[in-house]
Amino acid sequence: MYVFPTVSFFSRPTRGKKEKHLLIYMRISLHGNSKDISLNQKINLGQWDVHKQQVKGNSENSRMINQLLVDMKNKVFKLQMKYSQSEELLSLEEIVQTIKGKTSKGKTLLELIDLHNTYKQGLVGIDITHTTLMRYKTVRLHVEQFLKEIHKRDDILLAKLKNAHAIEFEAFLKTNLNIGHNTAVKYVRNLKTIIRYGIDIELLNKDPFIKHKTKIKEVKRECLTKRELETLVDKKVENERIGLIRDAFVFCCYTGLAYSDIQSLTINEITIGIDGDQWIKTSRKKTGNEVNVPLLPSALRIIEKYNDHPIRLNDKKVLPVISNQKMNVYLKELADICGIDKNLTTHLARHTFATTITLSNGVTMESVSKMLGHSSIKTTQIYAKITDTKVSKEMQKLKEMDGATEQKQFKIG
16 A cells, blocks of 8 residues: 655744744654654744644735745655656655755756866866856756756756656747757757766766757858948948947958957967968967968958057057957947948858858868868858859859850861
């Protein structure tokens, strides 16, 4: 016969204090044993109703505590129903650990995430960036919210994880948090990385999410056309602040550097390359990958423009760059001034370098990949877009060849 636990509540006076209060406790009894758990709720003397086992009165605090008592009782009830349906034996220790948000049967998912994030924190500046660490911390927040809202629990044992949890988590990110498909997929992949870490440190025997497949949707990545970029460069800008933003953006267009890279770029990273011309030789802040970019005349002109700027003289920085958030706001204003109907961002500048400046002018994918500091050429292919200009140039060569062949045939005939 299945034995159900019983739950009761009582109060005790606080100890060692001149001003006495009552602390509320929860007593769980099962198989002749019992365990008392403090609910960390303090009330005044005389507020506890012994017979009803609740706080007297109708104040907001009384209602809040009484609701907590109901929730605690329901928590035990749900746990006992779960075990009775599965015919597993429920222990008193299991109930206590569940109420406390802990477990006696191994590590939990949130504990694993914390272990992983602590490990990664020690690698910031060595193998990963602070931005990467923050992404893993965001995953932890999302997982915690997912468990509370979808599974009505504070945590889950690693041993209880199933493929369904990965599917549900992805759906939760998209529906409950309104996160876009690709970003949601990246969070799920981050969680899978954490799970693999758990396998590496032998907290898991196998990957519970191995059957869950994720796929990034191809995103149409905008870039500036040659004419739009020329408009941006040639536009007379009276506002000094907007002019500075324009120069930083254009510099990104002609070098392919990301915002974080131009923000930290120093004049010492402008060196003489193998061809005797000036190059940028640095490493990406995001990945640490080496970046070597020959400087085009348009980029050199911007560097020279700020030779006497205080930031160059004092901090040796190539350009005076504001925060990324503010820069993207001002870029919208710049787009309006120039009549460009595109969302100007520092990412779009990087796309412009990959597409309009390099690939469209015959630079190979391998060279572009190296200049962008990509680990894999597949990443460059995501940025790259075959433009109408490139198609036109290549077809024009074919037309000329075809025309020459036709003329030769005509002469022979």
